[in-house]
Amino acid sequence: MKELKEYVKNADDIVIAGHVAPDGDCVGAVIAVYRYIHKLFPEKRLTPYLENTPKVYDYLDPDKSIIKSEIPEEIGMIIALDSSSVDRLGEVANEFRKKKATLVIDHHVSNIGFGDINIVDKEAGSACEVIAHMMSDDDIDVKIAEALYTGMVTDSGGFRYPATSKDTMNLAGRLMEKGIDFSWIMDRCMYSRTYHQAQLLGRALLESILIMDGKCIVTTVTKSMLDMYETEEEDTEGIVDQLRVTRGVEVAVFIRERAEQEYKVSLRSNNYVDVSKIADYFEGGGHIRAAGFTMRGSLHDVINNITEQISLQIKSKE
Numbered sequence: 001m002k003e004l005k006e007y008v009k010n011a012d013d014i015v016i017a018g019h020v021a022p023d024g025d026c027v028g029a030v031i032a033v034y035r036y037i038h039k040l041f042p043e044k045r046l047t048p049y050l051e052n053t054p055k056v057y058d059y060l061d062p063d064k065s066i067i068k069s070e071i072p073e074e075i076g077m078i079i080a081l082d083s084s085s086v087d088r089l090g091e092v093a094n095e096f097r098k099k100k101a102t103l104v105i106d107h108h109v110s111n112i113g114f115g116d117i118n119i120v121d122k123e124a125g126s127a128c129e130v131i132a133h134m135m136s137d138d139d140i141d142v143k144i145a146e147a148l149y150t151g152m153v154t155d156s157g158g159f160r161y162p163a164t165s166k167d168t169m170n171l172a173g174r175l176m177e178k179g180i181d182f183s184w185i186m187d188r189c190m191y192s193r194t195y196h197q198a199q200l201l202g203r204a205l206l207e208s209i210l211i212m213d214g215k216c217i218v219t220t221v222t223k224s225m226l227d228m229y230e231t232e233e234e235d236t237e238g239i240v241d242q243l244r245v246t247r248g249v250e251v252a253v254f255i256r257e258r259a260e261q262e263y264k265v266s267l268r269s270n271n272y273v274d275v276s277k278i279a280d281y282f283e284g285g286g287h288i289r290a291a292g293f294t295m296r297g298s299l300h301d302v303i304n305n306i307t308e309q310i311s312l313q314i315k316s317k318e
């Protein structure tokens with residue numbers, strides 16, 4: 001595979017962008033690519049651009065000096081990372097459509113290759129894995145390794161999801177050799193919570209209900225709960241995964257109130273229910289084991305409509 005430096009060596013004024021509502025893979029990818037280009041070509045003007053980076057990834061940009069939230073006037077090249085389509089790029093999408101020099105690096109199955117150059121490895125567990133393959137060992141320093149490792153850990157759910165491969169673990173080993181604090185990164189991204197997040201999680205679990213003979217678990221977080229525990233929507237991260245590991249459960253449903261009669265729904269399944277089909281039905285998106293969508297109406301109707309679709313799939317397997 002051609003190295004990343006070959007693609008960028010003749011470009012300047014490079015925007016390095018990820019998707020809206022960035023996750024660990026997205027933030028890790030943007031920071032790793034920024035640090036790599038900056039290290040090899042310090043004279044190049046770079047704009048790593050992300051909208052609303054979750055606080056949990058602050059350690060990748062501790063002085064808040066790297067990630068920008070404004071798009072520059074001059075753009076010579078745009079690199080889109082971990083984004084399955086141009087629409088996912090938020091404010092950068094318009095610029096992306098206008099530019100000739102665009103590079104897409106991604107791992108989503110649904111990516112049709114919307115850039116001028118597309119490096120899309122649909123087998124890879126994370127965008128950071130694809131990126132790591134494009135960097136020679138000598139060019140990866142501890143800071144780059146830390147960012148790549150963050151993406152690999154978070155997109156694989158701590159090296160648990162099926163997309164985790166021998167290749168994932170070999171790459172992770174290469175990054176460990178750079179001296180990263182791999183235990184700390186795992187703890188920070190996968191396990192640690194603020195006290196308020198822990199309280200909110202506790203409340204969500206306490207109010208969860210088991211239905212369909214214990215095969216489905218549902219819980220809701222309302223706006224007033226978020227206020228009560230001094231939390232924001234990003235603090236609900238991880239609640240659905242905690243629901244999923246309840247013994248006997250096949251499908252976990254996590255609902256959070258966005259606005260009056262508007263709910264964001266996250267689904268996870270363990271073995272046989274294809275939650276991407278349910279998300280498709282409600283005009284959302286995702287994968288077989290993890291998907292999401294937005295619904296409008298009363299909470300009662302929202303829950304009824306979702307559980308009806310889940311029940312159809314569970315019944316067909318019985």
Ligand SMILES: [Mn+2]
Nearest residue numbers: 025082127155
């Ligand atoms: Mn990803």
